[in-house]
Amino acid sequence: MNWYCIYYKPNCFKVVAIHLSRLNGEYEIYSPKLKYVKVINGKKVEKYQDLFPCYFFLKIDEEKLSLVRFTRGVKKILGNYKGDYSVIDENFIDSLKSAENEDGYIFFENDKKFEKGEQLEIIDGPFKGLSAQYLYSLSSQERVAILLNVANSSTKIIIDKHLVKPRG
Template sequence: MKWYAIHTRSRHEKQVDLFLGERGIETFLPLVHTLSRRKDRKEYVDIPLFPGYMFVYADKERLFDVKYTRGVTRIIGTDVDVPTPIPEKQILDIKFILESDVQLDPFPYLQKGSMVRVKSGPLKGLEGVLVERKGHYKLVIQIDLLQKGAAAEVFISDVEPV
């Protein structure tokens, strides 16, 4: 059993999550609680951290069921029709950061930057890339296969180089 990323139809992540759950397949759909501004109202909604993507925990045999679930367009892999597993540590890091009470923003994938470890605070023990954005420091946790990441605000005094 390994974690795999799947690509869904546009704005179908929650529906695919429901369909896969009905089939008994473990899923992980990271959601961010954010304020939605419409013309006539404002309300808080849960939106996917990685729009168009979600994760499944399955073995190779169950991937057939995943692939042919309504709303799934493909299983992400480095080669056509060859699903590539995602390291469990990356999934656990995203779960940990979602459970902590910090501001979370979607963040583009970075290839350059300093690897750091958080030594104190609510994110203690997490490792990621330290970046500066709009005068604030952020710890970026990345999903390499998707080339996407999430950034959580940290104090520079709470991090140390890896």
């Protein structure tokens, strides 16, 4: 049995799960959930969502995939253009499961606070490794405006808060 990534129609997860339960044989469904804190009107509120909206992982025998493909609510099974299905590494699934808390959620709290003018380093994305200066947080508190210094020129950009860290 291997893990596969299933892409389903919006709001159809329960329908797909019910129809998969009618398959004979063994299988396991895994849909990681994210729990995070968002600031709304100045108050911290816990929010929940799928880590990968409209996707879940299914551990099943390859022979059963054709049945899964035509299950009500399933759009497709991830694979390549030739029609070969992509097997998801067991270690990837295990790492997601190990990140879950006792409630079964992967918890994410973005509580980074920066001071105006603070020097930051971009830790991921196309600007990885570049220095920047913190300007301000946007109202959602999940994105920040920074001044990026490139080639003796400064450019203001908006970036996700989790992509920057204090320099040093």
